[in-house]
Amino acid sequence: MSAYKLLLLPGDGIGPEISAEAEKVIAFLSQAGVAKFEIERGLVGGAAYDAHKVAISESDMALAQSADAVLLAAVGGPKWDGVPYNVRPEAGLLRLRKDLALFANLRPAICYPALADASSLKRELVDGLDIMIVRELTGGVYFGEPKEIVTLENGEKRAVDTQVYTTHEIERIGRVAFELARKRRNKVTSSEKANVMRTGYLWREVITALHKREYADVQLEHMLADALGMQLVRWPKQFDVIVTDNLFGDMLSDEAAMLTGSLGMLPSASLGAADANGKRKAMYEPCHGSAPDIAGKGIANPIAMIGSLGMAMRYSFDNAKAADAIDQAIAGVLGKGLRTIDIKGDAPSSISTSQMGDAIVAEL
């Protein structure tokens, strides 16, 4: 059994706490002989800034490049509000995405039946919800140039961001969406603002052509991003796979995750293109953020982080058995009524981050 090279980046806020719980699961899988890991650890975000005055060090970037998968917890927090822009915590995350060329961000929005009542939406609207948002992750307004603030002659400032998309970038993310849809409910909703943005116009054109050429068997619909944001609230179950750009994907995937009432539960995968051997670079992280307000209290929910490890087992390490076991263990502890405070709802009591990690390991 060859070892999986896994780089752990706990990051900031609740990151280290939830990361420690994922490590318990890793230790268990190793001991049980299910998988062998070669673990490296690094710093990203505010943690890297505090140590080295960068958002991620060159040596940690090198580890990320050579890892089979990166498991990142979360970055950012008010502590670093004042640091220079190019070394702010998010810059570490963005560099990882860009330098590893992780163009495909898969964000499932699943409503765990045990948690349907935790949603702000009426139960019947979210119970059984299962959407997959495919977000383009290395293009758009996140990386386009010019991206700058200049001071004008009159002393005012002028800021610019540039959204760029090419045929190729849209096509490859479209493919990911159509392929996923074929394994799910065979429907793709593509979203942009074609009525206002030239990138949106090209997006719709390219997705339409790709669909016609290679994926005519999949049902395709186009929906403007503002309308999609509304339809998510109104009737989320109408969606199967949603494919959209970097910025709309950021907004819509967060909205969808919050709808489920299971935000602390949702993992995500960011994937690169497959190489000649079918291997792809990959990073896995929870959908939620670093939650600085509850950091250090031992009450954060580690499930999304452990679920992200599960996604790594599935997508990077080709170990569906281990992935299934992790998913079942999560469903198991939830079924037993174990809850961290964020998903407590009407439950009589809640358990700590560490108790939740232990419970999942016990279930395994």
Next chain:
Amino acid sequence: MSAYKLLLLPGDGIGPEISAEAEKVIAFLSQAGVAKFEIERGLVGGAAYDAHKVAISESDMALAQSADAVLLAAVGGPKWDGVPYNVRPEAGLLRLRKDLALFANLRPAICYPALADASSLKRELVDGLDIMIVRELTGGVYFGEPKEIVTLENGEKRAVDTQVYTTHEIERIGRVAFELARKRRNKVTSSEKANVMRTGYLWREVITALHKREYADVQLEHMLADALGMQLVRWPKQFDVIVTDNLFGDMLSDEAAMLTGSLGMLPSASLGAADANGKRKAMYEPCHGSAPDIAGKGIANPIAMIGSLGMAMRYSFDNAKAADAIDQAIAGVLGKGLRTIDIKGDAPSSISTSQMGDAIVAEL
């Protein structure tokens, strides 16, 4: 009594139907001697394209420039999906906003108590909800240059949109938000993606400085746009005034409107700067779209359109009495249980567009 110069632009889809109901209210106000109107009518969107192959004609633009207020219903529909980009229906709306310099878009998200059950959210989360979204409307990615699609040497296409904001643009929309907050619950939430976008960074800087300099009495918080999209779902009542850019405002105001369950009820105002006489150019329109799927069926809800006339009475014609009367008439018919189909809920039956207009006039 001097006459108010009002330009009516019914536009597309359900536009003409709901516009006709607003005209009934106008006729009533005239006959009752409450206000005197000088009404002009014009074409915008697909209607203008069908007639003149433009999204709005020069003569209608001239009417808009000389009107005290423009009352627009809605533009767009699949019928015009294939028309050239620069004359697509939305181009008419965008030109009106830009040429009239209507930089401040006020979008109230109010939950009418009679309709709280129509929301997808649990009743207690939206009952009594009253948010005002202040969206910047003449800048950002909607209008920045370059904005183009070019064909590359390899035959691929490359599309670009440019988001631009200057100190001045951010300051003037910030002022609108702070002033409104003072008359409401004194809280402003400013939203951008300062962690990813230079425009967001400048936005936060300028709003922070303006607050410190002139509005320190107002409570200010900054929230990233993706987080705000989530918080709107989780606990919308935490917000009072939200101020944000053109694109985020598009998304967030639609999401907020949908949350209320009262989408067909919500008007909006787009205002320019005040001139030396305190007069400002203004356009009023429903938050909802042209709903081509139900156009011509006589079932559209005219309340947002009539409410938009009410907003015109308040903000352009300085006639708070007439505005209040319209708002009360709307509340009155709802109180009586009258419902168009979109807000029918568990009601035993629904009424037509025209019956709703008549009922509001009768109530007046």
